[in-house]
Amino acid sequence: MSSFLTDAMPLTPSWWDIAARIALTVVAGGLIGLDRERGGHVAGFRTTILVALAACLAMIQANLLLSTYGKTFNFFTQMDVLRFPLGVLTGVGFIGGGVILRRGDTMTGVTTAATMWFMTVVGLCFGGGQIVTGAVATLVAFIVLSPMKQLDTWLRxxxxxxxxxxxxxxxxxxxxxxxxxxxxxxxxxxxxxxxxxxxxxxxxxxxxxxxxxxxxxxxxxxxxxxxxxxxxxxxxxxx
The missing domain is CATH 3.30.70.260 (ACT domain)
Incomplete structure (x- = not known):
């Protein structure tokens, strides 16, 4: 179990490793998504899970392709498999931009866009086998979005x-x-x-x-x- 929690992207992840990463990503996305759904935001329960899951699968795919990384003397190019999850992270930025609306001096959706981008990073953590990092990040995000929101009623x-x-x-x-x-x-x-x-x-x-x-x-x-x-x-x- 210690090896499962600390190893970073083994070249040959088992089906148990892959299933655990996907399951934990769904749990993390559901936890944050429920909080957003309860607040009536555009990106709620299902959207948050799908964004995190897409990032997780992209990282798993990169993990499975690690064994093909590099080049031999017969080739002039090499494949950088980590560009694949980084592309997903960039793509989520366009989704976040779509949920931000501005009407005059009123702007909505900023926190929702930040949550989508953050959950993409969490999905990448789980997909890369960084279980502890992803779990801690999910907990911190939940605290920021839920309990710390009560500070708005105390601060002027x-x-x-x-x-x-x-x-x-x-x-x-x-x-x-x-x-x-x-x-x-x-x-x-x-x-x-x-x-x-x-x-x-x-x-x-x-x-x-x-x-x-x-x-x-x-x-x-x-x-x-x-x-x-x-x-x-x-x-x-x-x-």
Whole structure:
């Protein structure tokens, strides 16, 4: 068993070795995939397993071809079998790029793309016979994606919002007195004509908070008491 856990890509892996690598890859992909499926992400249970399994099979194929590596004096070329799994790793980058979407300042799918790329590396570890490395990597990924996600509720993060206020004859409104008690800053952007023909001043608001919804409501309520708000929209980032 010790040899099975530590040997790196033997030239003649047994069917037991190959079956164990595939089974462990499916377990690892399923563990991470369940967490992504529960979160309602695009790449969920089955996709994560398939990505890890494809990498594992590519590495197993490279392992089986190791005995053909090299060249003799009769040949001018040699085959680098490790280019095969490296090509799979590169190809997963295109899959990850496909799940990342950006709409204005909102970007989604970054964590999902990173998970797909990471699970490809895990599949390569298992496929190459690095069982301990693959198992530890899977455990670390699960901790990062699940328990550590709770840190988001404890840490304050920066939030942004777009605010448009109707301009009066006195010019661009001053929001410092209203926003200072809420620890929110306002950066003036430009003047714009609103659909009703009136002129509005556009601001970008920034503040730190643990509860984005409650803080946004408080900011909007405070501004609405002294100014005529035409538009208020929160800029968010979802992974």
């Amino acid at each position: 993060s920066e939030r942004k919002a777009t605010l448009v206020i109707y301009c009066s004859n006195s010019g661009i409104p001053d929001l410092s007195d209203v926003l200072s008690p809420l620890k929110c800053s306002a950066l003036f952007g430009s003047l714009k004509r609103i659909e009703d023909g009136r002129i509005g001043a556009a601001f970008e608001l920034r503040w730190l908070t643990k509860d984005p919804d409650a803080s946004a409501r408080a900011i909007l309520a405070a501004i609405s008491e002294s100014h005529d708000v035409a538009e208020f929209s929160i800029q968010s980032t979802t992974t």
